[in-house]
Amino acid sequence: xxxxxxxxxxxxxxxxxxxxxxxxxxxxxxxxxxxxxxxxxxxxxxxxxxxxxxxxxxxxxxxxxxxxxxxxxxxxxxxxxxxxxxxxxxxxxxxxxxxxxxxxxxxxxxxxxxxxxxxxxxxxxxxxxxxxxxxxxxxxxxxxxxxxxxxxxxxxxxxxxxxxxxxxxxxxxxxxxxxxxxxxxxxxxxxxxxxxxxxxxx
Amino acid sequence: xxxxxxxxxxxxxxxxxxxxxxxxxxxxxxxxxxxxxxxxxxxxxxxxxxxxxxxxxxxxxxxxxxxxxxxxxxxxxxxxxxxxxxxxxxxxxxxxxxxxxxxxxxxxxxxxxxxxxxxxxxxxxxxxxxxxxxxxxxxxxxxxxxxxxxxxxxxxxxxxxxxxxxxxxxxxxxxxxxxxxxxxxxxxxxxxxxxxxxxxxx
DNA sequence: ACGACAATCTTGTCAATGTCAAGATGACCT
DNA sequence: AGGTCATCTTGACATTGACAAGATTGTCGT
Numbered sequence: 139x140x141x142x143x144x145x146x147x148x149x150x151x152x153x154x155x156x157x158x159x160x161x162x163x164x165x166x167x168x169x170x171x172x173x174x175x176x177x178x179x180x181x182x183x184x185x186x187x188x189x190x191x192x193x194x195x196x197x198x199x200x201x202x203x204x205x206x207x208x209x210x211x212x213x214x215x216x217x218x219x220x221x222x223x224x225x226x227x228x229x230x231x232x233x234x235x236x237x238x239x240x241x242x243x244x245x246x247x248x249x250x251x252x253x254x255x256x257x258x259x260x261x262x263x264x265x266x267x268x269x270x271x272x273x274x275x276x277x278x279x280x281x282x283x284x285x286x287x288x289x290x291x292x293x294x295x296x297x298x299x300x301x302x303x304x305x306x307x308x309x310x311x312x313x314x315x316x317x318x319x320x321x322x323x324x325x326x327x328x329x330x331x332x333x334x335x336x337x338x339x340x
Numbered sequence: 341x342x343x344x345x346x347x348x349x350x351x352x353x354x355x356x357x358x359x360x361x362x363x364x365x366x367x368x369x370x371x372x373x374x375x376x377x378x379x380x381x382x383x384x385x386x387x388x389x390x391x392x393x394x395x396x397x398x399x400x401x402x403x404x405x406x407x408x409x410x411x412x413x414x415x416x417x418x419x420x421x422x423x424x425x426x427x428x429x430x431x432x433x434x435x436x437x438x439x440x441x442x443x444x445x446x447x448x449x450x451x452x453x454x455x456x457x458x459x460x461x462x463x464x465x466x467x468x469x470x471x472x473x474x475x476x477x478x479x480x481x482x483x484x485x486x487x488x489x490x491x492x493x494x495x496x497x498x499x500x501x502x503x504x505x506x507x508x509x510x511x512x513x514x515x516x517x518x519x520x521x522x523x524x525x526x527x528x529x530x531x532x533x534x535x536x537x538x539x540x541x542x
Numbered sequence: 543a544c545g546a547c548a549a550t551c552t553t554g555t556c557a558a559t560g561t562c563a564a565g566a567t568g569a570c571c572t
Numbered sequence: 573a574g575g576t577c578a579t580c581t582t583g584a585c586a587t588t589g590a591c592a593a594g595a596t597t598g599t600c601g602t
Contacts, residue, residue: 144551165452170588179552181590186550190589249446250367252512263516286528289519293507294532296517298496301503305495310454314465315498317491326488330496333535346580372559381581383561388579392560 148186150176152200155193160241164194164248191254194245198255201242202262206269208235221276222332228273229299229328236303237319243307247300270296282332298331350388352378354402357395362443366396366450393456396447400457403444404464408471410437423478424534430475431501431530438505439521445509449502472498484534500533 144150154172169190170180187193212231213224236243245251252259274291278284283291305311306319346352356374371392372382389395414433415426438445447453454461476493480486485493507513508521 147550163452163455168588169590180588181553182551184590188590244451247449247506247510249449249510249512250365252510253365253367255512259512260516263512267516267518283532286532289517290525290528290532293504293517293519293521294500294529296513297504297507298500298533299503301501301506302495302499304449304503304506305499308449308451308454310451310457310461310465311498314462314469315491315495316469317495319495323492326492327496330485330488330492331500349579370559371561382559383582384580386561390561 144176144178144182147176147178147182151183151186151193152197156197156241159245164245164251167194169193191251192256194248194251195255195259197242197245198251199259199262201239201246202259202266204239204242205232205235206262206266208232210269221273221280222282225270225273225277225282225295225332226325226328228270229295229331230324232299233303233306233324233327236300237306240307243303247304267292267296277332295331299328302327302331346378346380346384349378349380349384353385353388353395354399358399358443361447366447366453369396371395391456393453394458396450396453397457397461399444399447400453401461401464403441403448404461404468406441406444407434407437408464408468410434412471423475423482424484427472427475427479427484427497427534428527428530430472431497431533432526434501435505435508435526435529438502439508442509445505449506469494469498479534497533501530504529504533 151172154175155167158167158172158175167190169183173180173182176182183193187196209228209231212227213219216223216227219227271288271292274282274288274295278288278291286294305315353374356377357369360369360374360377369392371385375382375384378384385395389398411430411433414429415421418425418429421429473490473494476484476490476497480490480493488496507517
């Protein structure tokens with residue numbers, strides 16, 4: 139009595155895969171187990187994602203879209219800020235998002251997946267990078283690190299925020315560093331990243 | 341005519357695995373292919389590493405040792421520096437090392453591997469973290485970010501350096517950010533991380 | 543209403559892989 | 573010489589991703 143035409147198998151595969159990654163990591167993701175979990179045949183997912191890499195790439199694409207809209211929404215909630223303050227909000231929001239979406243973030247940070255990324259992923263990622271780059275450009279006009287090129291600042295900002303989030307989402311490193319984060323600490327960390335002389339009076 | 345008693349199969353497995361990861365990523369690592377490459381039977385590596393995770397964990401352990409001794413050596417070469425300057429050197433050296441050892445670094449940053457890490461890995465990692473923590477403690481005495489706890493600073497410093505290195509070693513993100521790094525830029529990036537008011541006169 | 547068509551799902555199959563068990567081989571020591 | 577142990581081989585098994593071919597269902601034109 140196999141149930142044909144599941145309805146929205148594609149979405150359920152994505153959700154189930156993320157749940158499985160949350161519990162067992164990317165390595166623990168098995169398309170066949172996903173299919174079993176959803177009560178479909180082992181080959182059903184392959185009609186929505188042409189390969190495992192393809193499924194993971196879609197998770198990445200979707201996640202970058204989520205992240206981008208999340209930081210944009212956060213900025214919209216604080217409309218009175220300067221560009222430098224917007225950068226800070228973007229940083230803290232990104233880190234919070236990563237911790238709240240460990241599975242998605244771990245896939246995004248997995249170089250093995252990006253290796254097979256396709257056009258759609260590049261586009262979503264470029265959009266995210268673009269938003270940060272714009273904020274840096276505006277902050278530059280406010281005297282933000284005037285001696286450093288925008289390209290280096292972009293690398294620094296994205297790298298630092300992602301790296302801190304990585305430490306917070308990697309149990310091994312997190313335990314070694316031995317820090318437990320409270321809600322306020324995200325803002326403190328973001329401040330450390332975008333720290334400039336003008337805004338940290340001795 | 342199979343050649344028994346290979347001699348130093350353990351080390352050759354490690355080297356071959358790293359070479360394979362360099363070319364095809366962690367996902368592209370196959371114990372059987374390593375064995376074939378080395379001209380031994382498919383089960384030979386299992387007598388030196390009880391599982392694939394075990395092999396990867398050993399690569400991580402070894403790599404943290406390499407990284408720790410590399411930054412200690414770099415500091416020893418600049419004996420005239422202050423603690424804050426030592427932090428800067430540690431940061432730029434770490435990032436350079438990561439770029440020069442992409443395969444090892446990608447394994448270290450892979451959460452799926454750390455999930456199964458054992459005591460020896462924890463120890464090597466703790467040693468690395470300890471070196472950074474010590475430097476931060478000393479810098480603190482020089483007025484380094486006096487308003488921020490050592491724990492947060494440690495998280496920030498390690499996270500930022502690792503994150504920037506991650507961007508530089510991930511082709512997808514690196515391309516999206518669109519930056520090409522020169523030798524001097526590592527120092528500039530390290531300066532951005534340990535940037536304090538006192539050392540960046542307007 | 544009806545039949546083609548496309549989308550979706552199933553069943554069957556294959557090669558690759560990690561892991562384990564049992565036996566073979568060779569170095570070293572006494 | 574003989575035994576002992578680490579090392580390696582052979583053989584086997586379950587899991588997995590991927591593919592091919594067929595079955596089922598919804599849709600759309602007529």
